[in-house]
Amino acid sequence: MTISTPAPEPTGAVAPASLDTILAGDIPTLLVHKSYQNAKRVPEALQYINSLYSPGLGLGVIVPLHNHKGSAVDQFVAQCRHAPMIIVDPELHYSSTSAWEGRTEPNADWAELMDAPKKPKPRWVKLTLDIQRDLGATVALSATGWVDAVDGTKSIARAMNFAAESRAYLGSGVPMMVNLTFDWRWLVDEDLRATLLQEIVESNEPHWYLRFYWPEVPVRYGQLVDAAILAGYRELSGLCALEDKQLFLPNSGLTGWVATALGATGFSTGQAWPEQAFARQRIMGGRKGQRPPPRIPRYFDSQLLHTIEYSEFQRLAEFEDHEEHVTPYSLEIEEEGHTHELGGLHYLVAVADLQSTLKGKRSQAKAAREVRTAAKFITDLRRADQPAGLNRPLHLAPWGDVLA
Amino acid sequence: MTTSLSPEEVAAAFECETALFLGSGTFGETWQICGMDVNGIVDDYAVKILHPEHFNLRLVNRETEGLRRFDSDDIVRLLDVRDVVLVAEKRTVLVCEHVDGGSVGQNLAANGLPTTDQTVSFALGLMSTIDKLHSVDVIHRDIKPDNIILRRGDWARPVLIDFGLSRGLTDETFTVYPARVGTVAYMSPEQLRGEKARKASDIWACGVLFYKLLTGNHPYITATDGLHIDDLADLVVGDPRPMAEGVPSELESLVGRMLSDHEYQRGSARRTLSDLEKLATK
Numbered sequence: 001m002t003i004s005t006p007a008p009e010p011t012g013a014v015a016p017a018s019l020d021t022i023l024a025g026d027i028p029t030l031l032v033h034k035s036y037q038n039a040k041r042v043p044e045a046l047q048y049i050n051s052l053y054s055p056g057l058g059l060g061v062i063v064p065l066h067n068h069k070g071s072a073v074d075q076f077v078a079q080c081r082h083a084p085m086i087i088v089d090p091e092l093h094y095s096s097t098s099a100w101e102g103r104t105e106p107n108a109d110w111a112e113l114m115d116a117p118k119k120p121k122p123r124w125v126k127l128t129l130d131i132q133r134d135l136g137a138t139v140a141l142s143a144t145g146w147v148d149a150v151d152g153t154k155s156i157a158r159a160m161n162f163a164a165e166s167r168a169y170l171g172s173g174v175p176m177m178v179n180l181t182f183d184w185r186w187l188v189d190e191d192l193r194a195t196l197l198q199e200i201v202e203s204n205e206p207h208w209y210l211r212f213y214w215p216e217v218p219v220r221y222g223q224l225v226d227a228a229i230l231a232g233y234r235e236l237s238g239l240c241a242l243e244d245k246q247l248f249l250p251n252s253g254l255t256g257w258v259a260t261a262l263g264a265t266g267f268s269t270g271q272a273w274p275e276q277a278f279a280r281q282r283i284m285g286g287r288k289g290q291r292p293p294p295r296i297p298r299y300f301d302s303q304l305l306h307t308i309e310y311s312e313f314q315r316l317a318e319f320e321d322h323e324e325h326v327t328p329y330s331l332e333i334e335e336e337g338h339t340h341e342l343g344g345l346h347y348l349v350a351v352a353d354l355q356s357t358l359k360g361k362r363s364q365a366k367a368a369r370e371v372r373t374a375a376k377f378i379t380d381l382r383r384a385d386q387p388a389g390l391n392r393p394l395h396l397a398p399w400g401d402v403l404a
Numbered sequence: 405m406t407t408s409l410s411p412e413e414v415a416a417a418f419e420c421e422t423a424l425f426l427g428s429g430t431f432g433e434t435w436q437i438c439g440m441d442v443n444g445i446v447d448d449y450a451v452k453i454l455h456p457e458h459f460n461l462r463l464v465n466r467e468t469e470g471l472r473r474f475d476s477d478d479i480v481r482l483l484d485v486r487d488v489v490l491v492a493e494k495r496t497v498l499v500c501e502h503v504d505g506g507s508v509g510q511n512l513a514a515n516g517l518p519t520t521d522q523t524v525s526f527a528l529g530l531m532s533t534i535d536k537l538h539s540v541d542v543i544h545r546d547i548k549p550d551n552i553i554l555r556r557g558d559w560a561r562p563v564l565i566d567f568g569l570s571r572g573l574t575d576e577t578f579t580v581y582p583a584r585v586g587t588v589a590y591m592s593p594e595q596l597r598g599e600k601a602r603k604a605s606d607i608w609a610c611g612v613l614f615y616k617l618l619t620g621n622h623p624y625i626t627a628t629d630g631l632h633i634d635d636l637a638d639l640v641v642g643d644p645r646p647m648a649e650g651v652p653s654e655l656e657s658l659v660g661r662m663l664s665d666h667e668y669q670r671g672s673a674r675r676t677l678s679d680l681e682k683l684a685t686k
Contacts, residue, residue, distance in 0.1 A: 194666050194667070194668055197666075197668035198602075198604065198666075198667045198668040200668070201603075201604070201667070201668045201670075201671065201672050202602055202603050202604065202672075204538075204539055204540075204541065239668065242671065242675060243671065243672055243674075243675055244674070244675070
């Protein structure tokens with residue numbers, strides 16, 4: 001095995017890329033999406049990422065409101081002040097008027113926020129934007145949420161009216177992203193995609209925060225493998241680059257990394273699966289009173305661009321051609337054993353490393369090279385040694401195609 | 405381009421010496437008024453006498469407020485909106501600066517097609533203007549040779565006139581707008597289908613115009629006479645006819661993009677301008 005990156009001590013004094021630089025889209029950006037659990041050491045990981053990759057990598061955090069109390073948001077944001085981009089995501093796809101199929105009751109702190117009107121009401125729009133500001137957001141998300149695919153043209157026009165009201169309240173100088181959440185069909189259906197892309201071209205808003213609700217991903221902690229959806233991301237990202245629009249793709253995991261290579265500015269991911277993929281979830285059955293099975297110890301392997309079982313990682317790491325990305329958290333795992341928290345923190349740093357490789361020109365070629373290297377590592381192994389099951393990176397072939 | 409008014413009637417209405425008929429369009433007819441007093445300055449002005457059946461003053465005022473936001477050489481300056489009595493009928497009139505140099509249509513008729521370099525200069529000027537409008541969400545919706553004046557006859561100095569007026573139309577009147585021959589040639593497929601015109605429709609119209617300046621022809625239609633609007637909508641699909649040799653392929657491809665069926669593929673005015681700038685510096 002080869003160790004590709006030593007784990008330096010954080011210097012702590014590196015100035016991060018400014019918010020203006022991030023918003024200008026001059027550098028690739030990683031937004032760390034706070035998970036409900038195990039987020040205690042995320043501020044420390046952010047500092048480490050900053051010390052290693054700034055100013056070539058834009059850095060930010062996203063705190064979702066739905067399952068967080070206001071006090072928890074406050075506390076987390078206070079610890080992340082060194083991140084230039086702080087987003088407090090109202091997650092309005094949970095709102096009362098949303099047609100999103102995955103709606104659940106939000107934390108009681110946001111009852112008024114979730115009582116969204118059908119038409120833009122200045123008072124509610126103001127409330128939505130003020131909450132974000134008061135909780136420490138440095139960039140606002142427009143007071144918009146789920147855009148239904150049924151009668152897509154009208155749905156998106158309605159959403160854009162809310163975005164316009166949000167802009168009217170904030171004024172022209174305040175950074176704001178048009179915040180829309182869609183079903184994946186908007187990426188695949190030609191008419192829906194054309195409607196969305198036309199909205200982006202028509203609008204004078206330069207920043208877009210677009211989240212797509214994926215179909216079920218075959219393997220949790222895996223990657224999106226649907227070629228049609230990936231092609232939709234390619235067209236969306238490419239168009240945004242051509243039109244000089246900055247596209248941020250929350251909850252998109254490494255699909256967001258591929259999209260960045262294709263023209264998006266950045267993406268968000270987090271330690272846990274829901275932050276890595278905004279996707280339909282398999283319903284897991286279980287008998288009442290039965291204890292849930294133990295969680296799989298997972299580990300992000302930069303060589304495979306894939307999260308695999310930790311034991312499988314240890315096996316693969318023994319191969320000579322395997323290049324290991326060492327982080328402070330991988331060292332901790334080695335010394336003290338695997339925990340989900342450490343696995344998640346290692347993932348964040350490894351993904352930051354990956355995202356930072358896209359800075360400068362020819363990002364698509366750079367990403368394609370990473371994917372080829374990963375695929376070659378596997379094909380060079382004897383068949384019996386190749387990873388199988390959830391450890392098999394099924395996404396490399398479609399990624400290779402979309403990046404070609 | 406005809407008028408039912410006489411120069412004497414128009415001159416009398418404006419209490420001036422001479423009035424020259426310049427042209428007529430969907431929303432009104434334009435006259436040059438010589439020696440008119442506007443805000444204490446006696447000069448030559450262009451006045452647009454609006455057809456009363458298409459306008460109501462409230463909507464016109466709303467649009468003219470938008471028009472007044474611009475003060476640049478590439479957009480005709482609106483100086484006043486007033487009512488005049490013309491042949492015993494009250495008419496709303498837009499008083500604008502008079503730009504000397506003739507419209508694109510007049511210049512084409514008098515001097516033939518511009519050179520490719522002149523067309524690129526013209527395209528740069530016009531797209532810069534469209535970008536300016538679109539950046540404040542103003543859509544012209546009626547870009548055509550008669551609505552662009554070349555300041556002092558210079559192809560590099562196009563001046564857009566009449567912009568924004570179509571925004572003052574009610575939806576009802578807008579649906580009859582496509583029926584007018586002369587303007588339909590510049591209408592985008594979605595306008596021809598009776599859908600709402602957006603910024604992409606302006607890009608389409610500019611694409612048709614640039615194509616005409618480069619080739620002398622419409623990209624899709626050989627004649628509009630006698631064709632039903634549905635037929636026209638059927639004609640303007642797919643790729644435009646190939647341009648003759650001699651037109652730089654990048655320019656042809658850019659104009660082709662502006663004529664895409666899918667509105668988003670036409671790109672924004674800013675992107676078009678940026679691509680033209682790159683092309684011009686090659």
